[in-house]
Amino acid sequence: MIRYTLSRLAGAIPTLLIIITLSFLLLHAAPGGPFDAQKQIPPAIKANIERMYHLDEPLYKQYARYLWNISSGDFGPSYQYRETSVNEIIREGFPIDALIGGAALLGALLIGLPIGIIAALRRNTYWDYLPMGLAMIGISIPVFVVAPILILVFAVNLHWLPAGGWVGISPSHIILPALALAAPYVAYVARLMRGSMVEVLNSPYILMARAKGVPEPLVILRHAMKPALMPLVSFLGPATAGIITGSIVIETIFGLPGIGRAFVDGALNRDYTLVLGVTILYGALIVFFNLLADISYSLLDPRVRYE
Amino acid sequence: MSAAPNQAVVSIPPVAAISAPAGRSLWADAMARLMQNRFAVASAILLGVIVFAAIIVPWISPYNYYTPQWALLDLPPTWHGGHIFGTDDLGRDLLVRVMWGCRISLFIGLIATIVSVVIGVLWGAAAGFVGGHVDSVMMRIVDILYSVPFIPFVIILVVMFGRDLFLIFVAIGAVSWLDIARIVRGQTLSLGNKEFIEAARASGVSGPSIVVRHLVPNLLGIVVIYATLTVPSVILFEAFLSFLGLGVQAPMTSLGVLVSDGASELQSYPYLLFIPAVFLALIVYCLNYLGDGLRDVLDPKER
Amino acid sequence: MAPTPLLEVRDVSVEFATREGAVRAVSQVDLDLVTGETLAIVGESGSGKSQMLLGLLGLTARNGRVSGSARFKGEELVGAGAKRLNQIRGAEIGFVFQDPMTSLNPYLTIGRQLTEPLTVHRRVGSAAATAQAIEMLHAVHITEPERRMQQYPHQLSGGMRQRVAIAMALICRPEMLIADEPTTALDVTVQAQVLSLLREVRERFGTAVILVTHDLGVIAELADRVNVMYAGRIVETGSVDEIFYNCRHPYTQALERSIPQLDDSRLERLVAIAGNPPNPLHLPPGCAFAPRCPYRLDVCDKSVPPLEAVEAGHRKACFYEGALDRMAEPA
Numbered sequence: 001m002i003r004y005t006l007s008r009l010a011g012a013i014p015t016l017l018i019i020i021t022l023s024f025l026l027l028h029a030a031p032g033g034p035f036d037a038q039k040q041i042p043p044a045i046k047a048n049i050e051r052m053y054h055l056d057e058p059l060y061k062q063y064a065r066y067l068w069n070i071s072s073g074d075f076g077p078s079y080q081y082r083e084t085s086v087n088e089i090i091r092e093g094f095p096i097d098a099l100i101g102g103a104a105l106l107g108a109l110l111i112g113l114p115i116g117i118i119a120a121l122r123r124n125t126y127w128d129y130l131p132m133g134l135a136m137i138g139i140s141i142p143v144f145v146v147a148p149i150l151i152l153v154f155a156v157n158l159h160w161l162p163a164g165g166w167v168g169i170s171p172s173h174i175i176l177p178a179l180a181l182a183a184p185y186v187a188y189v190a191r192l193m194r195g196s197m198v199e200v201l202n203s204p205y206i207l208m209a210r211a212k213g214v215p216e217p218l219v220i221l222r223h224a225m226k227p228a229l230m231p232l233v234s235f236l237g238p239a240t241a242g243i244i245t246g247s248i249v250i251e252t253i254f255g256l257p258g259i260g261r262a263f264v265d266g267a268l269n270r271d272y273t274l275v276l277g278v279t280i281l282y283g284a285l286i287v288f289f290n291l292l293a294d295i296s297y298s299l300l301d302p303r304v305r306y307e
Numbered sequence: 308m309s310a311a312p313n314q315a316v317v318s319i320p321p322v323a324a325i326s327a328p329a330g331r332s333l334w335a336d337a338m339a340r341l342m343q344n345r346f347a348v349a350s351a352i353l354l355g356v357i358v359f360a361a362i363i364v365p366w367i368s369p370y371n372y373y374t375p376q377w378a379l380l381d382l383p384p385t386w387h388g389g390h391i392f393g394t395d396d397l398g399r400d401l402l403v404r405v406m407w408g409c410r411i412s413l414f415i416g417l418i419a420t421i422v423s424v425v426i427g428v429l430w431g432a433a434a435g436f437v438g439g440h441v442d443s444v445m446m447r448i449v450d451i452l453y454s455v456p457f458i459p460f461v462i463i464l465v466v467m468f469g470r471d472l473f474l475i476f477v478a479i480g481a482v483s484w485l486d487i488a489r490i491v492r493g494q495t496l497s498l499g500n501k502e503f504i505e506a507a508r509a510s511g512v513s514g515p516s517i518v519v520r521h522l523v524p525n526l527l528g529i530v531v532i533y534a535t536l537t538v539p540s541v542i543l544f545e546a547f548l549s550f551l552g553l554g555v556q557a558p559m560t561s562l563g564v565l566v567s568d569g570a571s572e573l574q575s576y577p578y579l580l581f582i583p584a585v586f587l588a589l590i591v592y593c594l595n596y597l598g599d600g601l602r603d604v605l606d607p608k609e610r
Numbered sequence: 611m612a613p614t615p616l617l618e619v620r621d622v623s624v625e626f627a628t629r630e631g632a633v634r635a636v637s638q639v640d641l642d643l644v645t646g647e648t649l650a651i652v653g654e655s656g657s658g659k660s661q662m663l664l665g666l667l668g669l670t671a672r673n674g675r676v677s678g679s680a681r682f683k684g685e686e687l688v689g690a691g692a693k694r695l696n697q698i699r700g701a702e703i704g705f706v707f708q709d710p711m712t713s714l715n716p717y718l719t720i721g722r723q724l725t726e727p728l729t730v731h732r733r734v735g736s737a738a739a740t741a742q743a744i745e746m747l748h749a750v751h752i753t754e755p756e757r758r759m760q761q762y763p764h765q766l767s768g769g770m771r772q773r774v775a776i777a778m779a780l781i782c783r784p785e786m787l788i789a790d791e792p793t794t795a796l797d798v799t800v801q802a803q804v805l806s807l808l809r810e811v812r813e814r815f816g817t818a819v820i821l822v823t824h825d826l827g828v829i830a831e832l833a834d835r836v837n838v839m840y841a842g843r844i845v846e847t848g849s850v851d852e853i854f855y856n857c858r859h860p861y862t863q864a865l866e867r868s869i870p871q872l873d874d875s876r877l878e879r880l881v882a883i884a885g886n887p888p889n890p891l892h893l894p895p896g897c898a899f900a901p902r903c904p905y906r907l908d909v910c911d912k913s914v915p916p917l918e919a920v921e922a923g924h925r926k927a928c929f930y931e932g933a934l935d936r937m938a939e940p941a
Contacts, residue, residue: 140591148570204712213700245458267466282456302762
């Protein structure tokens with residue numbers, strides 16, 4: 001068990017390194033430099049700026065320098081906003097994403113789980129077909145369609161919630177973005193839960209529990225729930241990746257000052273450090289949640305925990 | 308009579324033959340069962356209709372998808388008159404644009420899926436077939452790539468290297484092959500251990516022959532399932548790129564472009580969003596249902 | 611003390627509605643069990659043995675329908691309410707399944723699963739339940755029972771798991787135990803242990819046992835009476851001696867002949883019953899065994915032979931009245 005955890009941890013580090021290296025190389029491989037697009041700068045000044053940012057050094061030196069900085073947590077200055085460091089940008093923008101992403105995931109679980117369980121318990125009835133059909137729709141419609149519709153309905157027509165913007169942590173500004181982001185995940189969770197529950201309910205050990213005369217509610221709660229929830233734990237990893245992606249869209253539509261938008265702007269403006277910083281942050285998040293999912297799974301499944 | 312008197316083999320007395328149920332090949336059996344899945348069949352038909360329309364309509368329509376008609380901006384949909392779906396903000400007929408959008412989205416979906424299927428199958432089958440260290444290494448690479456945040460990478464790629472259609476294919480295909488590789492490798496491993504492979508080997512069938520005549524038909528089923536399920540996710544991904552302004556270049560359009568353009572005009576001209584969104588959702592929905600249906604019939608675990 | 615009837619099954623059928631049509635897994639089965647008796651039900655896979663028993667306890671799958679009557683201690687089981695059935699299951703009728711690896715919940719400890727019948731049926735507190743569970747583990751010869759209680763099923767060997775399953779089935783001291791192929795999934799050496807355990811348990815607790823198996827050796831060891839099933843019907847029933855030494859149904863004979871004997875050096879081939887069991891979707895109109903039967907008569911293809919007495923306590927469902935001495939020529 002400990003060995004398993006350690007080995008997974010050990011595997012995470014090369015993954016991160018690869019992500020960092022790949023991003024670094026990719027950025028520097030693109031034609032043009034970070035300062036080409038800006039207004040006409042006399043070549044001498046441009047050369048000066050480039051020297052200040054060490055862009056005139058050979059690639060491997062820049063790489064080493066970058067790695068060194070990262071290991072102490074310094075992502076460097078933003079190339080666009082030269083007074084601001086990437087760390088600051090991340091520090092300001094990331095909590096917003098974390099809040100909305102977390103709310104979305106939580107909401108998806110709270111709504112999706114019961115729907116899936118009920119669909120499994122009432123298999124092949126309307127309790128099953130209807131929610132699953134709707135769930136399928138939820139998966140089929142992209143976030144940037146759902147979001148404007150939600151805005152139209154709740155903000156513009158009903159005036160219940162603001163159409164976007166951010167004024168610090170206020171629930172009314174979180175609800176719509178989180179809802180839009182969560183929509184497909186409610187569907188995924190419900191479908192996953194239903195499938196897994198149906199499979200568990202067909203297992204021999206459930207038949208055994210019934211043969212022991214255990215009342216049905218106890219069969220479901222005590223015998224079926226835990227096995228049925230396992231696939232959901234594994235889903236946590238890919239779900240995070242998806243939430244991150246979705247957040248980019250959500251920020252744009254709702255005008256939220258998160259790092260997703262900063263990332264896209266940075267990419268368009270060749271802000272190397274910002275782009276690198278955010279990419280690595282995203283990568284680290286994905287690696288972290290995958291790790292969390294793996295370790296949780298092994299903790300929860302007795303067959304892995306006690307081998 | 309050579310048989311010893313005590314040979315106690317009970318033979319079947321001759322009688323009117325009991326008709327055994329006629330054997331069906333795997334595919335025929337699967338297709339028959341698929342036909343019983345009404346949702347899957349309906350999805351397939353609907354898809355067929357959309358594809359047909361996407362091919363035919365731009366051909367026969369008097370309007371094209373790129374010429375602005377300044378006199379006809381933002382017309383709402385009308386039954387009579389020329390523009391059944393109305394026009395967009397540049398006066399272009401929406402029906403033709405939506406049909407072109409379907410064409411492009413489906414095309415991208417198809418090509419990218421083929422790319423990712425080819426890579427995934429080759430990778431997964433090789434890993435599963437060769438096994439041992441090679442397998443471990445190959446799957447480790449897949450694991451690592453799984454953690455790479457692809458979206459940022461694709462964005463970087465597209466921003467840096469321009470919005471080349473080919474690049475989009477490659478980028479999307481590069482993201483999707485991982486799942487297929489894993490599935491194919493798992494399937495290859497479990498098949499390779501199955502008794503009928505051993506039996507084939509034991510009776511002298513050669514390696515490549517085993518691959519072709521025994522492994523491939525069994526892999527085909529699972530590949531078809533996942534290919535069918537990959538197309539919709541590719542289409543959605545392309546829509547996402549278009550939304551960010553990184554998709555196909557104007558005036559060429561895709562459903563993603565249409566939807567994101569329409570989203571910005573939601574309040575004033577809702578049909579600009581809804582019509583392409585409906586088509587997008589329908590295509591994705593039908594493909595998902597079809598994939599689910601295929602999985603019910605072809606997945607070895609379900610049988 | 612005269613043996614009292616424990617279970618009286620009359621005319622029970624189990625039918626499933628499937629996409630390809632109605633499937634009759636069990637047809638018009640009659641069965642009797644008295645207290646303390648061990649009744650064996652023997653038949654090939656797919657003969658309906660398990661489905662019949664599941665049907666008696668109300669455990670049939672959703673698309674199945676059970677008809678007929680099954681009185682347990684005078685109380686009707688078929689159609690009984692779920693609540694009453696739950697009270698009977700586990701407390702008055704114990705069940706042991708074939709594969710202990712899959713019938714024990716991998717996510718719950720042995721202790722949890724073992725004490726559950728007590729806490730559910732006998733309202734015993736957890737401390738007392740644990741004590742009784744440990745005692746039961748002793749009874750089934752599991753070493754270090756206290757430690758085992760904290761372990762998970764996958765940490766035990768197959769034989770141990772089956773013992774736990776038996777302990778679990780008996781912990782409420784039910785009057786009847788149903789063991790569905792309890793040794794089939796086990797190694798031969800372990801089989802012997804489990805069988806002797808069953809015998810011991812039966813002696814100690816006086817439980818009546820319905821033992822489902824396709825292994826005639828097991829029957830010889832444990833059973834008092836035997837029911838032979840084929841294609842969902844009982845084709846012969848009698849005492850162990852009668853079935854082994856004086857069987858009257860061609861299928862029973864074929865089953866017995868198919869067991870290789872160590873001293874049969876004259877045989878050159880393994881004996882099998884030619885043909886295949888019928889597809890439950892397409893049962894023939896007459897006797898289901900007729901297509902494979904060397905004693906077939908015309909009437910056998912047309913009507914189903916009723917179960918009739920040969921002598922007291924010995925019944926067969928066969929139209930053929932002659933001696934079973936025919937050895938057919940190999941085809």
